Every structure is written in structure tokens, then in C-alpha cells.
Amino acid sequence: MEIKNQKTKWENKLKETEKKYLPRPIRFTTLSDMDVLDLGTPLDLESFDYLKDLGFPGEYPYTRGVQPNMYRGRLWTMRQFAGFAGAAETNKRFKLLLQAGQMGLSTAFDMPTLMGYDADHPKSKGEVGKCGVSISSLEDMERLFDGIPLGEVTTSMTINGPAIVMMAMYFAVAEKQGVPREKVRGTLQNDILKEYIAQKEWLFPIKEGVKLVIDTVEFCTKHYPNWNTISISGYHIREAGATAVQELAFTLADGLAYIEASLKRGLKVDEFAPRLSFFFDVHNDFFEEIAKFRAARRMWSRLMKDRYGAENEKSLMLRTHAQTAGVSLTAQQPHNNIVRVALQGLAAVLGGTQSLHTNSMDETLALPTDETAKIALRTQQIIAEESGVAHIADPLGGSYFIEWLTNKTETQALDYIKRIDEMGGMIKAIERGFPQSEIANSAYHYQRQLEKKEKVIVGVNKYQTEEPKQTINTLYIDRSVEERQTRGLAELRKKRSKKAHEEAMRIVKEAAQNGQNLCDPVLQAVKAYATLGEICDVLKSVYGEYRETGVF
């Protein structure tokens, strides 16, 4: 009561002050356009219960982080996404990053690979090696990890539609290196639902797309116990224009859909859920992002416990990777991007991420050069080693404003999840185009705010310079990569055993027709040097392909 009285007095004082010093003529909202408090006080957290809402780090509901000692034990994994041109070029970049102190690898594939086409397919023309590394066969994958001991590094692979094939190729390389299955560690993105929602690199219809994901969950649960089977990703949803709340809600709703599908397959929640991990964007609005990470952990642990009766601590914990927002980078005054990335990276760490990719300043222009990739890595090393923020778990926990914002983010996200539940779950919601249209609306709303200068981007709609455009060196991928890959594939098709290849492909097709788990058949096929495109074509002949109607 006393606080309330005092606050009323203070508010009068504030009014007086604002008569003299007018507030700046803007709406004080987050980047996602959520109104913020003028001041946080205990009055904003009236039903707040420390033990129930926060607890301790490493304890339910994990609001304060998933480890009791957080970064005092182990720093987050610095994992820079890399991939371009052919396997040999990317292998060199991987080694450079490992030498520079990076702790895990993260593979970016080119568009044809992401869409399940070989480098020599007509649709691959002009795209080979441009946005990532081109991998069409086990031979490419062997070259990609040449000289890198797969029992000692963890590798993340950003691939979804044909994830089962890339996973098989990676496992095959590990096997050739003699790495025992339980020592193979890494993460497959393998989140097909967000492809239909946002990233749009799909192959098969939704039902079959999800079936393949669950095949990998089932197979790895039995045979690759330390492999993270799905990285449930909000990143692409956010980059496509979603608000922070939408990113959070749609990502968790995707996660719930995978849980349901795995349970239907007959798996037990505590067997497979510990190997699900998450991937979120970190955008410009510092506090909004921190609140999002904290809310995500609390929501997931409660959903897992209340809906599915999960008991294993690891099923309840939301472990996440984070990447700074590519969409926030500007082509204008590109050096400013280093500062944006530093702030975003700091927010991810204060939000308690387990792993982080910091973008390079030139990523809005091209793939990063060796130099810019190194600056990006150094940025997080500075956050880790110099700023002191890694010394204490959840340092912002208990801030009235942060707790209020965490609560508000959670409430709004839960409201979305309820609406999706009412539609019959995420798969049904996607079929109705619900998340897609919510995201498109937000993207358009934000663009209009930019045009009206209600939101500011330095160097783009404010503080523009009249000087000639700042130029920086960028990485250029020429078409020789495509020619080289095409030649390599022609040779491979000639030299592999025709008999072994045909037999393996026949088994893949039969398994697909019979609805069997495809992981082992695909693993045998890649070992017989069947290519990515060949395997995907066989699956398409059985499953068909996804088509989206182009609405805007």
C-alpha cells in the first residue's frame, strides 16, 4: 500500500517534469510493438512467486537457466555457421574457425542441397555453392570433414527437407573414421514445420515431412543417444517478420507437434525429449529478447510437465542455440553491424543461451569473408572473457521490468498456443495458413513503421550519410564451383558399383512404400554412394511434393 501511495506521488512529479521536459514524440514500444512500462516496481509483479516463477538456475521451471552454475562451468558454445562453394573450401574455413578458438561446427548448405537437388540438376543452375556448401554425395561429405575428428567436435547441420539424407552421410563419415555411435555428437536442424511456416525449403507434403522427422527421432533414440534430433527453430520465423511473441509461440507449438507425433510412434516422452533442442533469433530490442529466452524456458518446462508428464530433467529443460538477427543488418554503413551484433549477442547471453552464432557485418551483402567471420567470433569472445557477464547466472532476474516483460511475453505466447490448440494443433494451423498470415501481417506492419520512421534503423531511415557508399570486400562465389561439382558427380556415377547402388535404392523405395523407418535404408544407400538427389527423387515418387499457394 505504501509503495502504491508513493508511486502515485511520484507519478504526479513525473507529470510536472514532463510539462517542462516533453517526452520525445515517439511511442515507447518494443521492436515488436509491445507497449512498455514507464517504470518497473513491485506493483507490476503482484502475484509474483519467486519459487514458483523463477526458482534457481538448473531447477524447474528453469527461468534462470538450465545449469546451476551456468557459464561458470562452461561458457556457451561459440558456433559460427559456415559453408560456401565446395566441400574443400568449407573444410578450410572450418579448420580456420577451430584454430581461432571456435568450439563447435555449424554447416550451411547451398539452396540445391537444402531442396534435395544434386548440383547437376537443371534447377540447381546458378545456385551451386552460393548460399552454403554444395553436398550431393557421401564423397562430398567426406571431403567436408576431412582431417576433422568427428568424435571430438560437435557439428550442427542446418538442413530440413532432406535432413535424413545429410544425417546419414554424416553418420557414414563418422563410421568410416571409426567413431563409436555414442560419441557422435551434434545437432540436425530437421525442423520441417517451420519450413512450411517461414523458411520455405520443403520437399514433401506435411504429413510425410513430419514422418521423416519422426523416423530420425526414433532411430537416434535407439542408436545415436548423443545426437540432438531436432533443433526446433524460431529463427526463420522471426526473420520472416514475426514478432518476438509469435516467434516464441509458433516455435513451442511446433515442438508440441513433434512431441505428439513421437508419442504416436510409440516412443516414451522421457526417452526422446532430452534430445530436442531449440534455436532462437536475437533481434535488436535488448530487453524483449532477454525476456523471450526466459519465458521460453519456463513455458516449455511447464508444458512438458503438465501436458506430457515428463519427469526427466533433460526433457523439461529448454536448451537453445541463438543467432543474431540477420534481418537487422544493414547494407548502409556496414561497419555499424558489428555494434548491432555485439548488443544482440549480449542479449542472448543474458538470456542464458547454450550456444551462439554472431553474424558477420557483411552478411546482408554476401557470405562472410575470413576476416569478418573472425571479427564476429571475437565479438562473442569479448562478451565471454572481458565483460564479466558470464560470471553470474541470470543477472537480470528480479528486475521488476524484466520479470514483468517475461510474464507479458509468456501470457501473449500462451494465448497463441491456445488458439493453435483450438485449431487442432500446429499441423492443422499451418494447413489453414494461420502462422503464415500472422507473420506476413507483422512483416508488413513493421515495414510501414519504418517508412513512417516510427521505428529507426541508423544509417537507413535516420542518420544517413551523403558520402559515397562505404564499400567492403565481400566473398564472391563464381560458377566454377558448379562446373567442378557437376564433373565430380558424373565421375561418381560412373565409378560407383552399379549393382550395390541399384539394390540400395530399391530398398529405400520399398521402405517408403511400406511406411517403414527410412533411416537405415537411407544410410545404406548413401554408403553405396547414392546421391542426395537420387534418394529424394525416389521419396518424391512415393510421397509426392508440397505445393504452396502464393498468397501475400
Place this chain on the structure above:
Amino acid sequence: MEKIRVLVAKPGLDGHDRGAKVIARALRDAGFEVIYTGLHQTPEMIINAAIQEDVHVVGMSILSGAHNVLVPEIINGVKKAGLKDALFVVGGIIPDEDISDLKQKGVNMVFTPGASLKEVVDYIQTNAPRRG
């Protein structure tokens, strides 16, 4: 006067459609007739759509780096099929060194990251061909 018809196309395998959709809405709100192709279109599909809809403007959104190959193929095809006066506009991540080359090959304008909706709308308003 006849409404200006704009084809907003997504050539190639690139799935980034945020920009294309935002532009499509802005053009519609500005009074143009907008036809959006949807994703993953081959040059042939785009050429056919442009001819069928008899468009004044062909807008192509590419963020994957495949512009040097796909864009000239589309322009040649559209011109060959008879739409000689169409305006060709490209938006996306296009390195500076590629822009002049694309312009030589028939692109009228390239919009790169940071371009405002108003610039795009004004450009099309001013430069789209007027037929009959």
C-alpha cells in the same frame, strides 16, 4: 486508364519471401494489379506467367545469389515471347559488381536492402509502360 499489372516473381530455389510479399502488398495498396507467382519458380514458369497476365512490369526477388543466371534468362524469354516494352525490376541481395552487368542485360532497376516501399512504388509508377 488501364491499371498497371505487376508480376512479383520468386525465381530459383530461394525461399526468402518476406520482401516479395511486403512489396506485393505495398504495390497492391498503391493501386497496381499484382500477380504473385509463389516460390521456387523456374524461368520458364515466370515467362509464362508474364505473358499470360500480359504484365507491364516483371519484378524479380532473389536473395540466393543466382541472379546472374536466372534474370537474363527470364528477360530474354519475356521479350522473345512478345512483351518487348515490359519494365524489369530486381530486388534482393545483389552485389554492386553485378548490378551494371544486370542492367546491360536488360534490367531497368535494381533495389537492394534498405530501399523503401515508396521508392519502389514511385519508380514503377513513373517508368511502367503505358499501353494503348
